[in-house]
Amino acid sequence: MTPISELTNSQPTDLQGLSEELETVMGGIKSLQINQEASVQSLQRTYKEHGAVMIEQLLGNLNTNIDKCCNSSVGTSNKNLKEEMCWSVLLILNIFDNITVKELNKMKDEVISIKGSITSSIHKCTSLHNDLLQLLEIVQKIGDNKELCLIASIKCKHIIQQALTLLGKSGKVFKVQGKSEYNVRIPSDSVTCDITGICVLPDGQVLVVDSRNDNVKLLNQQYQVVSHLDVNAWPFDICLIAPSEVAVAVNTSNIHEVQFITVNQGKLVSGRKFQLQHECTFITHHQGDLFVTSGQELYKYSLNGKLICRLYQDRSANRTVGKCAVSPTGDRLYITNWDQYKLLTLARDGTLLATYSDPALGGLHVTPAGQVLVCGYWSYTVLQVGWKGESKLTTLATQEDGVWRPWSVCYSSTTSSIIVGQGGGNILVFRVE
Template sequence: MFCPDHNHLCCSKCVELNHRLCLQVTPLPQAASGKSTNFKKLSVRTENTLSQLKQCQTYQEDRMMSLKVSYKEHERLIVDGLRVNIVSYLRECETSTVNTTHEHMQYPISEMREEIKYLLADFKKSTIKEKKEELNLKQAPIKVVRNSCIRLHYELFHLHVAIPKVLDKPELSFIASTKCLENIQQSDIFLKENFPNHVFTVNGKSVHNVKMPSDSYECWITAVCALPNGQVLVADSFNKRVKLLNQQYHVVSHLNFRVEYKIMQLDMCLLTPTEVAVAVHDEVQFITVSQSQLAKSRKLKLQHECTGIAHNQGDLYICSGTALYKYKSSGKLVCRLYQDTSAYVTVDRCAVSPTGDRLYISSYRPQQKLLTLARDGTLLATYTDPALGGLCGLHVTPAGQVLVCGQWSKTVLQVGWEGESKLANLATGEDGVRQPWSVCYSSTTSSIIVGQWWDDDILVFRVE
């Protein structure tokens, strides 16, 4: 049976219990006859909902990972701080007693060392246990939302697959499309409650100088990467360096890149929590981050220039200035996804949604615009805005929010994930933005980091 009043499929028991007062409950054959569904439109709606559910799942998993990383770092700092204080105290004891009562104090100090060693072990064990319990409590509601995403995605996906198989069977087709619409409505409600197209609100700003004494020029920060542990990588193209910043945004390590070109834009993307790919003219240099130190590893030589780079699920997306290519992380070319040879820098920088179903391109010439592509390279949307004058920086957060910045317009914007509309001006010249060239979101610190042209400072905006 079908109840038009509630738009529900129902069995005889449902009719008796819940639909006795409904006047239009009809048998399925009758309800299905003469009903026509726009299956193409339904398919697009379903795919969009599936994509958002996947993004929501990725976002929740990223939140859990960020919590885990921050708690581990907090544990380490507590234990290390205690150990430093104790060692310092012991040294003071040894220094103050070495000349007068060394023979008498040697055994007590040795005994103290053993006692302190056991105390530290117990403290570390109890602290870690306590922190793990706290972490589990904070992760529990996030896991519930993540699991709901997985369940809703599973149910809707199987309906999506089933519909094309029953198009020639009116009753089954009606059931499948009705259930599909019900699931989309449920998913929409769930997403609004747990994963809205969240617009960032800026609630604070800090400025940090990233110039090194050995830098030859002022900084030109053409790329920023936020690591899960709260550290940040910045690419300084004028000085041809990648710099590692600690949690306080101080430079703690760097790597030089020897390139014969005076003007060269470095770009970067995160592969794993400890590995980054750097686009350097016509090659990709992989670097690793370990114990606050940077080291070069393997390298990929390309047959074209590399102006922008992004990564998703083992695939590298590389811009050449006029085309977007897809590579495997091993260096194997998969295909050319998009090309525009009408000018140079038509395909400058790129970013990819967490689920990999949408690709974003910043097109610098002949007109500054943001392009949104499907997974196969089909152009889905084109967005232009006066606030995107000199469009340079482009970034997609783990939740799928799209951030862009305009150099000439001195603006950092948030754009809808569909790539068709502006959601918010996050920062402008009044906030200290001068010539923004790169932008990145750190979910660990809930902040948006902006790098600029000919400026030794990076801007860090705390957001909610």
């Protein structure tokens, strides 16, 4: 075994640089924790606002029906008027009980689930911040002791890597280990499938959006279709909201909506939906915020359908704002410009941070560790791009690997696989490490 004294001579440690790196990472962890705590408060406000809107609608319906009864009461007895009003009120209250209360409970479950995930992340932030602080104090007291410098450097490297992973800046480059191919066409499909969106549930089940056949399909862990749900317009994209719930972007010339779907005992169940005043093409979610693109704009919505703001706009062409994705910490947004083959990286407020150009840009996904995956419909290629959105890290697959008109790409943490949705009804599954 090599003595520590020899290692210290061959691997000098820059304590000043190490201290600065620790302080930088600590600042990032603290900012993440503050943003997550703000997200919890925002979620609670959203639920209360949604409940208030539902109550307001109830009162409005009651007043409207009372007015109708009063206006139609001419020539009738007070007894008949009272009975008619009572029946109207009971009818409205029953509708409220059967539909609105169920919707509120469903949204409450969403909020609880997201809040639990955020709270868990906050605990990780607190623990890591404490570890980093202790290491920083040790490093600042080491002085010229080379053995202790090396030990501290090794320990710091491990903790810093944990922190960078939590911040979505791990920098790990995927390596493909194998490939499988599966067909997701079902007997009721009338035309060839186009898999324009993919979403993986925590248990490993996969949902795919087939925009040409107007349906969403549920695949088991063997990638077999076990359930499907038809929608009322073209479904373009899908994102995870809660462990068993997704949101789907649905769009035609006169229908622009976000539809929620629940996975219940291996079946897809349609849930609530809300309408938009603009095109609804692609969608992603982060801690209670929905990000929706329209082809030329990127919008931010709350879970109850309230428009928060327009974050970005480019009207220079028809498809300047395509797929969207968000970093694990929510501090960076990524969008693809299909007309100019660009990947744009935006700050939380929509400020442009970086631009990367490549013919392989189209489909887009960000993993829980912050790796950015893109695929090109015309280039037949799947790439990994750096988390800063400035350069390509590696080519993961090409046409030689079976990639053919890839619409969408997604990473499954459960199986350590990259799933590629294509035209023609086939999905490719690349095992990676």
